[in-house]
Amino acid sequence: MKSGLGVKLLWFVFFLILWEIIRITGDFSPLVYPSLKSILYSLITSVTNEGIINQLVFSLGLITVALITGTVLAFLLVLGSHTSPILDSLLNSLISFFHPLPGIAILPVVILWSGTGIKSILIIIIHSVLWPMATNVYAGYSGIPENYTLFAKNYRMSKIRFFAEITLPHSMPYIFAGLKISFARSWRALISAEMIFGAAGGKGGIGWYIFSKRVFMDTPGIYAGLIVIILTGIIIEELFFNYIEKNTIRKWGMIN
Amino acid sequence: MRSTIRSVLLIFIIIIIFSGCGKEGKSEKKIIIAEQYGLAYAPVQIIRLEKILETRLPKGWSVEWKKLSNTAAIREAMLSGNLDVGFMGLPPFLIGYDKGMNWKMFTALCEAPVGLVTWKDDIMTLSDFKNEDRIALPQPGSIQHILLSMAAERETGNPGLFDNRIVTMAHPDGMNALLSKNDITAHFTSPPFIMKELEEQGFRMILSGNDAMGGSFSFIGGAVTDDFNNKYPEIISILSDVIGEAVDFIETDPEKAVSILAENYNFPEDELYKYLTWEGMNFSTEISGMNNFIEFMHKNSYIKSDIRTGELYTK
Numbered sequence: 001m002k003s004g005l006g007v008k009l010l011w012f013v014f015f016l017i018l019w020e021i022i023r024i025t026g027d028f029s030p031l032v033y034p035s036l037k038s039i040l041y042s043l044i045t046s047v048t049n050e051g052i053i054n055q056l057v058f059s060l061g062l063i064t065v066a067l068i069t070g071t072v073l074a075f076l077l078v079l080g081s082h083t084s085p086i087l088d089s090l091l092n093s094l095i096s097f098f099h100p101l102p103g104i105a106i107l108p109v110v111i112l113w114s115g116t117g118i119k120s121i122l123i124i125i126i127h128s129v130l131w132p133m134a135t136n137v138y139a140g141y142s143g144i145p146e147n148y149t150l151f152a153k154n155y156r157m158s159k160i161r162f163f164a165e166i167t168l169p170h171s172m173p174y175i176f177a178g179l180k181i182s183f184a185r186s187w188r189a190l191i192s193a194e195m196i197f198g199a200a201g202g203k204g205g206i207g208w209y210i211f212s213k214r215v216f217m218d219t220p221g222i223y224a225g226l227i228v229i230i231l232t233g234i235i236i237e238e239l240f241f242n243y244i245e246k247n248t249i250r251k252w253g254m255i256n
Numbered sequence: 257m258r259s260t261i262r263s264v265l266l267i268f269i270i271i272i273i274f275s276g277c278g279k280e281g282k283s284e285k286k287i288i289i290a291e292q293y294g295l296a297y298a299p300v301q302i303i304r305l306e307k308i309l310e311t312r313l314p315k316g317w318s319v320e321w322k323k324l325s326n327t328a329a330i331r332e333a334m335l336s337g338n339l340d341v342g343f344m345g346l347p348p349f350l351i352g353y354d355k356g357m358n359w360k361m362f363t364a365l366c367e368a369p370v371g372l373v374t375w376k377d378d379i380m381t382l383s384d385f386k387n388e389d390r391i392a393l394p395q396p397g398s399i400q401h402i403l404l405s406m407a408a409e410r411e412t413g414n415p416g417l418f419d420n421r422i423v424t425m426a427h428p429d430g431m432n433a434l435l436s437k438n439d440i441t442a443h444f445t446s447p448p449f450i451m452k453e454l455e456e457q458g459f460r461m462i463l464s465g466n467d468a469m470g471g472s473f474s475f476i477g478g479a480v481t482d483d484f485n486n487k488y489p490e491i492i493s494i495l496s497d498v499i500g501e502a503v504d505f506i507e508t509d510p511e512k513a514v515s516i517l518a519e520n521y522n523f524p525e526d527e528l529y530k531y532l533t534w535e536g537m538n539f540s541t542e543i544s545g546m547n548n549f550i551e552f553m554h555k556n557s558y559i560k561s562d563i564r565t566g567e568l569y570t571k
Binding site for chain 2: 115
């Protein structure tokens, strides 16, 4: 089920052509179903005049900060949980409490606690990163074969060495899976939060871009925003995650 | 190769099936009406709660009521054919008309005391806002946003001064954010939220809607799609009559109006009475202020075309 970047782009072009065919053959209001030309025009002016790229970089910057923070927190939680059974049950309970909570559902509470600034958006993204990440790291950590643990004990490996040389490499595939899920979840949480908050911190991200297009009834602009989100998702998945995966865990033969 | 052709065909079929969605016509005769949140919609709420329109429509007609949270949702519902009549502020109506929506205004509902409320002691005028101050309002392009831009232009010469300091929030959320005295330093809002805020210790109004506009104006109006209005002008004229009667009813007998409306709000009746008769809360079907909005919005590129008010109203 793996298709490369090229194939995905081919399908993308296929749908664009289909879009035009349906638009030309059907009788639609341009406010509902704008032409490809007007969408492309809107996309180009967004890039040249309205700084959609800056907004995108802003959004991705927030996600990067949240991904790093969330991953570190997840590791701390999992490491902590392995020091005592009480902490272990605590982490398990926390995960089952918070994992099913969509980031956007805690938005009203976050606004009450810390207002509507960047801090609140960060809290929401970290929330959507932390729990899937913790689940995956936990699975990776618990899946370490007993042989390794006994071996480490035998050699009186320090906790730090055990973490760096056994836990970390062994958890790598899980961390990657966790990163991918976390990215998808945080990307969605961020866009939804921006559409509700508006321009946090003076310049909104891509969600705010779509929202402002909507309130001014700029339908081609809405579609342009969606296309930017789709393309960003594809690029990050294909170029970033798959590239790193290929050069690390796949190269090391940890996954096929 | 054959399997490729087959799958492409399959995709086409699925898409064609889906593109047929939402296009089915209404079989029985029905008028679908949407209101939003707030005291300004009181005449419509009375008509809905007392089922006045239902009793006045010809035989075979029914009414469906909706409550949508913003005008963008109303416009979208109308475009998809799921809504005939909607109530909204004048600027969002103009934005839709400018973008090519086929709709007209047939009535106003009221003038209302809208304004900008703050809790910060050092803010007296718009120029006192600092970069880190945030203003909550429903959304860009809303009547609150346009009024704020009008005042910003008058006081500072720059209508877009606050565009990057706006936080979009529905009125109840905006009120909570303002009252918590966090990063939202001001809230541009309307009844009953503005009254609740002004009753709190230390909250002041530094700009009223009338000051921003330089005159009075209709706060909320009712719009109907051309489709519906051309097909059933008599239904719209019945609706207009009923709204006119509800407006008169609220103005002449507010006590009774409040007893009807109380179940619609979580307010005690005396509080609701105070809000409904608040100074500046005038229910009226006459549309006013449209020209000022058009002029300002055209000059500052919120709308592209120079609209004449005559083409905006039903006959």
